[in-house]
Amino acid sequence: MESQIHPILKVTGEINRLETGDVRTYGGRGRHSRKFELSEDQEPHQQQPPLSHCVLIIGNYCHDVLIKDDVVIAESLYGCASFISIVLDGLSIPSAYASKIGAHRIAAPELGPQVGTLLQPYSPVGSPWQFDFGLAVGVGGEILSETLDRMLNLCTVMFVDIQSLIWVFDFVDGTVKMIRLKEIGFFHLLPRIRFLNASAEEAPFVDVVEARKLCCVLVTNGQDDCTVHWKDEEYQIAPFLAVQIDPTGAGDSFLGGLVAGLVQGLAVPDAAVLGNFCDL
Template sequence: MATSLEHTQNHDPSQNVLIVGNYCHDVLLRNGDVVAETLGGAASFISNVFNGLTVSYHLTSKVGLDFKYPVSYDPIVVSSARTTVFHAHFDLGFDGNGHQDRVLKRVVACDPICPGDLPDMRFDFGMAVGVGGEILPETLERMLEICDVVFADIQALIRIFDGNDGTVKHVGLKESGFYHLLPRIGFLKASEEEALFLDVEEVRKWCCVVVTHGKDGCKLYWKDGEMKITPFSANQIDPTGAGDSFLGGFVAGLVQRLATPDAALLGNFFGSLTVAQIGLPKLELRLLQVCF
């Protein structure tokens, strides 16, 4: 499979990847009771994978003064805002047949990330991985200007939030305000449920589409073909962040010059590690050395 992954030489070699997305406070609930409170946000799961694999990156994220977790890359602290908070209700979802196994509610939203918040430098790869509506079309456009290849998680583009209780909903990609940027994006990642909100056959003409299928692995779609990537078995405890960890492993593989299918296999590996733990997963170095 051919993908356009050419690199320019005008970048800081110590920071190959730009990650853009807010850190969050995640609260996991079952039957109304709090099961766990953890660091959340796609940026936290992706940076966790990158730290384990020693991938160099710059992270642009916003939080409020109430942010309470230690992180390896300091966020922008907005004194007038609170950190984004998500409640994940595991007793409100539906089982099987591709239906959601939890209901997500955004109960607090921090400020969006603006183009001026991004660093004035070039990167090999950029990752638009907002979870709470914090990435604006103009921010993604700026990423496309300073990054050679951009990966967009569709959740950063199509999520909307109920005005009463913050329940996460979706709009069609064509109605998202980001659709005109697709021809400039290198990779678009979507879950099986999110893929219902885009026309894969149309989008694959412009960029590589990666659709994750949980325990069934993932599938790659590009202009001239498609490929299913083998999954890793896992005992699912908490699906939160699995797709984010997948994307982190996928991009880490491409940073290390793996072929795209092999990078997707690495993504499947990190996704399987994540669902087997609550919150941000602990990554065993021994397993990383075997797999990478």
């Protein structure tokens, strides 16, 4: 399905300020006739009705240079939103993106390298539409609690990659550290979030035992496996046989595959299998 451009109220640097801009929508505009619900009484292994509605993604794009043994082996468009768009676009799932982006470094070579430049947090998004699914993804610290709260009002089912919340960059030297979720003002939003995605390294900072009581928590473990935690239930999702070479974007691709599976009506464990396949 051909990509389309339609106007959406774009993220700006000022909270609650609305500005109309062009954001690419892959697969066209969604129709909002049915809603996906995972109620308190509904288990994640139950089959869901197929959907054909729009997905809202707030996340980053970046120009990336891959270097191996001091040799540049690839230059490409990377970033969380980029990886997810590849999955959703490949499956013709309509989606809309809001992202802060800079000038293209090839179109504006005078800018030079921007290594070490930190992206400021995303402000709350304004939109005239409602979305069936929302994804908050990022490298670290871009998603404000106000932004996430606004997305929760716009989207029926909300997915959050924990990296966008708990990773913090030092503004002086660029070093990275993780902060516990309870310490940064997001834990109270967990009952409104349906799916929280974390790596095995990030899981201790989430407190999975407590978080799983409030939402479905997915913990990925690189090339090995994925575990779905929901209340008292736990599902081990076996991996596809693969040798990990470069894990860049694997978690984002997994999340994109998970969403794609749920859009098609798969139960959560089955959608997680699709997520495992997409992160290969």
